Amino acid sequence: MLGLVTLDIDHVTKRFGQTVALDDLSFRVPRRSIFGFLGANGAGKTTTMRICLGILRADAGSVSWDGRATTDLPRRTWGYLPEERGLYPRMSVLDQLVYFASLYGMAPDRARHDARSWLTRFRIPDYADRRAEELSKGNQQKVQFIAAILHEPDVLLMDEPFTGLDPVNLALLREALVELRDEGRTIVFSTHQMEAAEALCESLAIVDQGRVVASGTLGELKRGSRSRTIRLAAEGETIPSWLGEMRGVAAVRPGAGFAELELLPGAEPRDVLAAVLARGTLVTRFEVAEPSLEAIFIEHVGRPPDDEPTLDDAEADAA
Amino acid sequence: MGRRDPLFPNAAIVARREYRDRTRSRLFRLSTVILMTLALGVAMAPITLRYLDRSSVDVIVVVAPEERLAAATVATANGIMNIPRVGTDAATWMPPYVIERGTNLAAATEALGAGRIDAILEVNRAADGALSVVYRTAGPANGVLSQLAGFTALSVGIVDWTRSLPPGSQLGAFRTPEFRTESLNVPIEGGQAVDAVQIASRSFLGTVFIVLMFITILIYGMWVATGVATEKSSRVMELMISAASPRQLLLGKVVGIGGAGLTQYLAIALPAVLVLAFQEPIARAALGDAGAGLPTGGLTLGLLAAYGLFFLLGFTLFALIYAAVGSFVSRPDDLQTLSLPLSLIAMAGYLSALVVLLGGGGPLSRLASFVPPFSPFAMLARLMVSTVQPWEVALSVGILVATITVVALAAVRIYATGVLLYGQRPGFRAFVAAARRA
Numbered sequence: 001m002l003g004l005v006t007l008d009i010d011h012v013t014k015r016f017g018q019t020v021a022l023d024d025l026s027f028r029v030p031r032r033s034i035f036g037f038l039g040a041n042g043a044g045k046t047t048t049m050r051i052c053l054g055i056l057r058a059d060a061g062s063v064s065w066d067g068r069a070t071t072d073l074p075r076r077t078w079g080y081l082p083e084e085r086g087l088y089p090r091m092s093v094l095d096q097l098v099y100f101a102s103l104y105g106m107a108p109d110r111a112r113h114d115a116r117s118w119l120t121r122f123r124i125p126d127y128a129d130r131r132a133e134e135l136s137k138g139n140q141q142k143v144q145f146i147a148a149i150l151h152e153p154d155v156l157l158m159d160e161p162f163t164g165l166d167p168v169n170l171a172l173l174r175e176a177l178v179e180l181r182d183e184g185r186t187i188v189f190s191t192h193q194m195e196a197a198e199a200l201c202e203s204l205a206i207v208d209q210g211r212v213v214a215s216g217t218l219g220e221l222k223r224g225s226r227s228r229t230i231r232l233a234a235e236g237e238t239i240p241s242w243l244g245e246m247r248g249v250a251a252v253r254p255g256a257g258f259a260e261l262e263l264l265p266g267a268e269p270r271d272v273l274a275a276v277l278a279r280g281t282l283v284t285r286f287e288v289a290e291p292s293l294e295a296i297f298i299e300h301v302g303r304p305p306d307d308e309p310t311l312d313d314a315e316a317d318a319a
Numbered sequence: 320m321g322r323r324d325p326l327f328p329n330a331a332i333v334a335r336r337e338y339r340d341r342t343r344s345r346l347f348r349l350s351t352v353i354l355m356t357l358a359l360g361v362a363m364a365p366i367t368l369r370y371l372d373r374s375s376v377d378v379i380v381v382v383a384p385e386e387r388l389a390a391a392t393v394a395t396a397n398g399i400m401n402i403p404r405v406g407t408d409a410a411t412w413m414p415p416y417v418i419e420r421g422t423n424l425a426a427a428t429e430a431l432g433a434g435r436i437d438a439i440l441e442v443n444r445a446a447d448g449a450l451s452v453v454y455r456t457a458g459p460a461n462g463v464l465s466q467l468a469g470f471t472a473l474s475v476g477i478v479d480w481t482r483s484l485p486p487g488s489q490l491g492a493f494r495t496p497e498f499r500t501e502s503l504n505v506p507i508e509g510g511q512a513v514d515a516v517q518i519a520s521r522s523f524l525g526t527v528f529i530v531l532m533f534i535t536i537l538i539y540g541m542w543v544a545t546g547v548a549t550e551k552s553s554r555v556m557e558l559m560i561s562a563a564s565p566r567q568l569l570l571g572k573v574v575g576i577g578g579a580g581l582t583q584y585l586a587i588a589l590p591a592v593l594v595l596a597f598q599e600p601i602a603r604a605a606l607g608d609a610g611a612g613l614p615t616g617g618l619t620l621g622l623l624a625a626y627g628l629f630f631l632l633g634f635t636l637f638a639l640i641y642a643a644v645g646s647f648v649s650r651p652d653d654l655q656t657l658s659l660p661l662s663l664i665a666m667a668g669y670l671s672a673l674v675v676l677l678g679g680g681g682p683l684s685r686l687a688s689f690v691p692p693f694s695p696f697a698m699l700a701r702l703m704v705s706t707v708q709p710w711e712v713a714l715s716v717g718i719l720v721a722t723i724t725v726v727a728l729a730a731v732r733i734y735a736t737g738v739l740l741y742g743q744r745p746g747f748r749a750f751v752a753a754a755r756r757a
């Protein structure tokens with residue numbers, strides 16, 4: 001673990017009617033770090049964030065920040081970027097940024113100044129006085145991100161922050177997150193995008209059906225994985241069609257001039273190499289690579305982080 | 320949920336945004352100006368109508384077979400129909416009816432059909448000396464005029480009968496007796512019972528007030544519900560709910576949107592109420608004595624204050640319920656279905672008030688004046704036209720305030736749950752479950 005542990009999710013349970021959304025969920029987030037909270041839809045990520053924020057109350061367990069229960073903390077401790085994006089359509093961008101910051105106790109003049117500076121940084125300074133409805137979805141998302149961080153929260157909770165962003169804006173957002181971390185903020189985000197999580201997170205938790213199934217630093221998770229990945233290239237054809245049908249191979253992904261083979265737990269890379277050579281293939285590259293985060297996710301959850309029914313349905317039924 | 324955020328300053332920040340958002344819109348300003356003009360027009364209507372009608376008089380032609388009988392009928396009808404109101408200057412007063420003798424029935428009927436006269440009072444004597452009187456009009460008879468014609472017929476009968484008394488009997492000229500109505504259960508002003516004319520005026524004003532209150536509560540209540548539903552459907556609620564507590568959001572929204580509604584309401588109602596309050600002097604200035612007796616007298620500062628108080632309390636109660644309802648729909652369109660039961664409840668209060676104003680203030684109406692959400696309507700109606708003890712007003716207000724407090728607590732809980740729910744049709748059980756949830 002990096003630094004001092006400050007956000008502590010301790011044995012939290014939450015039910016919506018008959019549905020168990022969080023089942024004795026526990027994990028810890030080190031201070032001044034970027035923490036990835038990975039799980040399929042319906043795994044309980046949004047519910048966990050809402051409990052951290054005090055929007056929902058846990059049936060059991062507790063959430064604390066720096067040793068204090070979250071219910072004792074002021075709202076400005078948190079910055080929240082919800083998965084469902086929304087702004088006041090007919091209100092100007094600057095007015096609503098100042099409005100949200102004011103609710104968190106920030107002086108309007110300072111909020112206005114800082115908001116302009118963030119808009120400039122995100123390359124939309126000319127949109128300050130435009131109505132939100134006039135902005136593209138990507139630009140609206142940047143405004144929402146600014147709304148979440150403008151009041152300089154200690155902890156930033158972001159639900160799927162990268163969804164819908166083009167590569168340029170994705171890079172801008174990643175850069176901003178790293179900078180915020182360097183300023184001393186703690187960042188927790190959920191995502192389906194394993195590459196983004198792998199690139200940014202110092203530590204992670206993988207959650208499935210309301211329980212943490214794996215957690216730790218990225219290195220710890222990779223070292224603890226039983227998953228094996230092989231990168232293989234053969235003369236003549238980049239990806240032989242029969243690779244996916246070989247014993248011990250779980251999945252085949254195309255790479256740049258090679259194929260990436262995800263092995264089943266227990267399968268040995270040397271057995272795969274022997275089988276390939278036995279077919280008379282001339283192997284030009286064979287490399288046992290670290291498992292990808294997606295492979296680790298599949299290893300623990302049993303399926304990729306695709307769309308599934310959300311907990312919103314369970315929350316609705318519970319009411 | 321467990322966090323106890325102070326109400327201020329966030330509730331005030333939310334209220335300010337809601338207020339500005341509405342009052343700055345062009346539609347708001349335009350509709351305010353249009354409605355203000357309409358309200359002024361309605362308030363001025365009695366004066367305008369009387370002004371337009373100031374030079375017209377109703378012409379009634381008396382047709383009788385005997386000279387003396389015709390003269391007696393004209394004199395009696397004048398004595399009954401053309402009585403100046405108390406305090407009117409006789410020198411400048413103009414009688415509303417011209418009563419003249421006709422030559423024959425055929426000519427009078429032809430004049431009536433042509434619209435040159437307004438009515439015929441036909442008096443005939445049978446062979447046994449008994450009189451028969453027919454009041455003829457071109458269209459359906461005016462109720463008040465029919466009654467006056469009936470009194471005239473009775474009086475002519477009495478006058479004619481007195482002619483059969485023995486010669487030398489000393490009878491003075493026929494004089495119309497003074498007549499007034501006194502009731503036990505009427506408002507008291509300055510230790511004196513309010514007179515029947517004032518009560519009639521108050522009944523008219525009370526109807527105007529109750530209708531205004533009913534319409535305003537429904538319209539501005541829907542503003543609140545739509546505001547909540549729109550915030551939810553645009554998903555901005557997800558950001559809001561982390562920045563402010565449900566209590567701050569709900570109360571800020573009710574105060575902000577309610578404030579915008581009140582601003583429009585005052586802009587519309589204040590000029591109209593001023594015209595109503597000063598209608599008598601305005602009418603006298605414009606019409607002289609003909610402006611006396613318009614149906615809007617009896618408006619006092621006390622009644623206006625009572626109206627303001629019950630309107631505010633009634634609006635707050637309904638706005639809280641509307642906000643809770645708005646939090647349970649995913650789209651503003653769904654509000655139409657959910658708002659119907661609320662409209663019916665407000666309608667029940669409105670009808671209970673009308674019953675009181677029409678003189679039917681029985682035990683049920685009295686009970687309604689203490690039971691929210693009917694009490695703002697029913698108590699206001701009682702104050703307008705009947706005797707109400709101070710303790711009754713205090714009790715009604717106390718129960719209303721207590722109810723608002725309980726409803727506010729439940730509404731905050733419903734709102735906190737409702738704003739996070741999407742894609743379901745809320746039922747009564749969902750509301751109860753949400754209200755119970757801590």
